[in-house]
Amino acid sequence: MKSRWPRLVVFLHWITAFAVIGMFASGLWMVDLTYYSDWYKTAPHWHKSVGLLLLAVTVLRLATRAFTSRPPSLGTATEKKLSHFGHTLLYTLMIALFASGYLISTADGRAIDVFNWFAVPAVGELFNNQEDRAGDAHFYIAWSVITMSVIHMLAALKHHFINKDDTMKQMLRLR
Amino acid sequence: MKKLTLALAAALSLSTAQAADYVIDSKGAHASINFKIQHLGYSWLTGRFNDFKGNFSYDDSAPSAAKIMVTIDTDSIDSNHAERDKHLKSDDFLNVDDFPQAKFVSTKIVDKGNGMMDVMGDFTLHGVTKQITIEAKKIGEGKDPWGGYRAGFMGTTTIALKDYGIDYDLGPASQTVELELHVEGVKQ
Numbered sequence: 001m002k003s004r005w006p007r008l009v010v011f012l013h014w015i016t017a018f019a020v021i022g023m024f025a026s027g028l029w030m031v032d033l034t035y036y037s038d039w040y041k042t043a044p045h046w047h048k049s050v051g052l053l054l055l056a057v058t059v060l061r062l063a064t065r066a067f068t069s070r071p072p073s074l075g076t077a078t079e080k081k082l083s084h085f086g087h088t089l090l091y092t093l094m095i096a097l098f099a100s101g102y103l104i105s106t107a108d109g110r111a112i113d114v115f116n117w118f119a120v121p122a123v124g125e126l127f128n129n130q131e132d133r134a135g136d137a138h139f140y141i142a143w144s145v146i147t148m149s150v151i152h153m154l155a156a157l158k159h160h161f162i163n164k165d166d167t168m169k170q171m172l173r174l175r
Numbered sequence: 176m177k178k179l180t181l182a183l184a185a186a187l188s189l190s191t192a193q194a195a196d197y198v199i200d201s202k203g204a205h206a207s208i209n210f211k212i213q214h215l216g217y218s219w220l221t222g223r224f225n226d227f228k229g230n231f232s233y234d235d236s237a238p239s240a241a242k243i244m245v246t247i248d249t250d251s252i253d254s255n256h257a258e259r260d261k262h263l264k265s266d267d268f269l270n271v272d273d274f275p276q277a278k279f280v281s282t283k284i285v286d287k288g289n290g291m292m293d294v295m296g297d298f299t300l301h302g303v304t305k306q307i308t309i310e311a312k313k314i315g316e317g318k319d320p321w322g323g324y325r326a327g328f329m330g331t332t333t334i335a336l337k338d339y340g341i342d343y344d345l346g347p348a349s350q351t352v353e354l355e356l357h358v359e360g361v362k363q
Contacts, residue, residue, distance in 0.1 A: 034344060
């Protein structure tokens, strides 16, 4: 009996995919807004809210992965090694993105509002110039995540169109 | 020997008063550099620069011979809001990466009597140096309970951000920033 990706994992994967693309685009766009843009306050508020919700989604996803089985990894031995490394890197970079983003806004001890539902409290200033250094980290890690995501997408398309194997179909829950 | 020492002491005390050198007490934080700027024309937004150092020389009997020099770490700006401080330090405003310090060096002091004076000097901010005048006032001076001697002043001045190449549009009510300095120096 072949195992499949749990439906929850598939759902969280695609939600994450769209969120990551939206967050990257909005992040790049919002930092260039001027004082007089209608979105000057709203864009960062939504960006932080979605970011923290995505953190919850990622935690749920990792927990689900820890307690469920996955379909077999397809491809050559080298591809399987690279795939495992690449996916681990993607998860690690995501966590670093959540942490660095959080540390920007909470450097002054203020909590972060998630829409108007609840607020995530600060742990305070852990190091000097935290908002700047976490900000720089957030920027470079964001580019790394997008780069890795593009590689990830191209690899999936390669499996689908070149190898003609079930890799993509598994994540579309067609297999 | 004692007579000679006494004579020397008498001679020295009669000579022209030497301006005493003071180091601004940043260590004890008995000094502050504060700013305020209008927010949209609806309220005053205040903040300060936490890290700075400086020294001055001053003597009551010759106030116009006084001098002061202050160097400010621009990345120590603190308006009690992390996201705003991050924005202020970025190249939209202070650009602290390229301009990590702001500096004031006095060039001339005009004594206005009653402890008031105009302190003229070169102020460098965002890589631009302009002559400014700080309206200053001596608050007091004297011995402290721990064996030292202190003198303290306050000063205010207003600068236009555009003069220093900072041209982010904050609106018509926020073209100028008021700086208020409080310094206490420990005599060296």
